[in-house]
Amino acid sequence: MKERNSDLETLGHRIRHFRGQRGLTLDQLGERLNLAGSQLSLIENGKREARVGTLQAIASALDIDLATLLSGEAPNARAALEIELARAQKSPLYAALGLPQVKPTRGMSAESLEAMVGLHRELARRASEAIATPEEARRANTELRERMRARNNYMPEIEALAEERVRASGHVSGALTHREVSVMAEQLGFSLLYVNDLPSSTRSVTDLANGRIYLPPASIPGGHGLRSMALQAMAHRLLGHERPASYAEFLWQRLEINYYAACCLMPREASVSFLQTAKKERRLAIEDFRDAFGVTHEAAALRFTNLATEHLDMRLHFLRVNGDGALQKGYENDDLPLPTDVTGSIEGQFVCKQWSARSAFTHTNRTTEFYQYTDTPAGTFWCATQTGNAQSPSGRAGEFSISVGVPFAQAKWFRGRETTNRAESRCPDESCCRRAPSGLASRWSGQAWPSARLHAHVLSPLPSGTFPGVDDAEVYEFLESHQREA
Numbered sequence: 001m002k003e004r005n006s007d008l009e010t011l012g013h014r015i016r017h018f019r020g021q022r023g024l025t026l027d028q029l030g031e032r033l034n035l036a037g038s039q040l041s042l043i044e045n046g047k048r049e050a051r052v053g054t055l056q057a058i059a060s061a062l063d064i065d066l067a068t069l070l071s072g073e074a075p076n077a078r079a080a081l082e083i084e085l086a087r088a089q090k091s092p093l094y095a096a097l098g099l100p101q102v103k104p105t106r107g108m109s110a111e112s113l114e115a116m117v118g119l120h121r122e123l124a125r126r127a128s129e130a131i132a133t134p135e136e137a138r139r140a141n142t143e144l145r146e147r148m149r150a151r152n153n154y155m156p157e158i159e160a161l162a163e164e165r166v167r168a169s170g171h172v173s174g175a176l177t178h179r180e181v182s183v184m185a186e187q188l189g190f191s192l193l194y195v196n197d198l199p200s201s202t203r204s205v206t207d208l209a210n211g212r213i214y215l216p217p218a219s220i221p222g223g224h225g226l227r228s229m230a231l232q233a234m235a236h237r238l239l240g241h242e243r244p245a246s247y248a249e250f251l252w253q254r255l256e257i258n259y260y261a262a263c264c265l266m267p268r269e270a271s272v273s274f275l276q277t278a279k280k281e282r283r284l285a286i287e288d289f290r291d292a293f294g295v296t297h298e299a300a301a302l303r304f305t306n307l308a309t310e311h312l313d314m315r316l317h318f319l320r321v322n323g324d325g326a327l328q329k330g331y332e333n334d335d336l337p338l339p340t341d342v343t344g345s346i347e348g349q350f351v352c353k354q355w356s357a358r359s360a361f362t363h364t365n366r367t368t369e370f371y372q373y374t375d376t377p378a379g380t381f382w383c384a385t386q387t388g389n390a391q392s393p394s395g396r397a398g399e400f401s402i403s404v405g406v407p408f409a410q411a412k413w414f415r416g417r418e419t420t421n422r423a424e425s426r427c428p429d430e431s432c433c434r435r436a437p438s439g440l441a442s443r444w445s446g447q448a449w450p451s452a453r454l455h456a457h458v459l460s461p462l463p464s465g466t467f468p469g470v471d472d473a474e475v476y477e478f479l480e481s482h483q484r485e486a
């Protein structure tokens with residue numbers, strides 16, 4: 001109904017436009033159609049629908065064909081503004097304000113009209129921005145995790161697509177090279193350009209008009225990050241992504257492009273065969289998988305979660321934990337009790353101090369993975385944890401650990417199963433590690449006055465340009481300047 005009304009609006013403007021061009025008054029045109037001028041006026045104002053026969057008569061009286069009359073385009077810039085204003089005033093958003101409907105008259109200046117339409121646009125933009133509140137973002141993130149858990153973190157369609165694209169690049173085995181990634185881009189009609197002035201709100205920018213993907217310069221020559229970013233940019237095109245309409249869709253698209261890039265860097269067939277051999281020989285290790293495919297430890301660990309349940313018949317969990325113990329990312333389908341807040345969100349929650357994800361920080365030898373068995377209320381788990389340092393000048397805040405773990409019965413397939421490290425975790429029972437031992441508590445209670453440090457939010461609402469979190473002007477200026485160079 002709304003659609004039809006706005007079509008009537010445009011049609012009315014077109015009739016008025018062509019009538020004006022012919023120099024006819026309402027009554028003069030009405031006379032030729034055997035229609036009262038007042039009836040015609042209702043049609044021009046979008047208040048009455050005309051029969052096809054009448055429209056045909058109007059078109060021939062105005063000396064244009066019917067298709068021209070019915071085109072969905074506003075006949076001129078002024079009419080476009082008037083149509084937009086009429087639509088905006090009919091929106092529920094405007095109705096909720098209880099303000100009067102303003103009918104643009106011929107005497108209304110272009111400035112007034114532009115100002116009103118501009119305010120309506122800003123009203124709509126702010127309303128859509130308000131959707132991504134932190135609560136909304138956290139909820140969307142939790143739903144996403146549950147959705148992926150239900151499918152064992154596995155997306156066969158994207159696996160197949162990536163395998164096909166990687167094969168088409170001429171790649172045979174081992175790590176995917178930068179050259180092969182460039183070929184994959186060329187096959188999609190894009191060239192890869194590394195620039196120093198990428199807008200700070202973006203990871204990459206794709207110029208659809210000129211077939212270019214702009215990427216940041218390599219900070220580490222040969223690092224896997226660039227291949228991954230280029231593949232992610234291509235994935236948006238290959239997966240037919242449209243501008244995300246909600247925060248949930250934005251997150252889903254991000255997940256899909258990350259998944260695609262991981263599938264290209266660690267293709268299914270090669271990865272599964274590598275992992276199955278290691279499993280058969282009882283020497284599975286994320287660090288070997290990482291080294292075989294030239295990716296980061298985190299990328300290898302996450303990729304392992306995609307393939308383990310589907311292809312290795314194994315349930316498992318993955319954790320990325322900050323130096324302070326807060327969970328940054330997590331996945332489980334082995335029932336490891338992840339800490340959650342009341343909304344079910346895990347990000348920013350502190351994991352048990354007894355878990356290897358935290359105890360690994362206290363071990364001095366960090367060149368290899370740290371192994372540990374942990375008894376929990378949900379059973380015993382075996383975990384392998386690798387610690388690392390994000391390049392951040394803020395010391396301990398830059399530390400993180402990556403853990404992959406499995407239920408006790410599955411430990412036999414992994415290197416490190418013979419470890420004697422063992423811990424007991426009673427979390428979420430607070431006496432496990434959240435409450436001070438009673439001796440200490442009675443000694444210090446009332447004697448300590450700590451000043452709290454504020455935690456940065458893991459998820460914060462995104463400022464919204466045309467794309468969430470991205471400054472449009474910056475992106476457009478960037479593209480302009482590079483267009484001139486070429």
Ligand SMILES: [Zn+2]
Pocket residue numbers: 351352353354425426427432433434
């Ligand atoms: Zn605990």
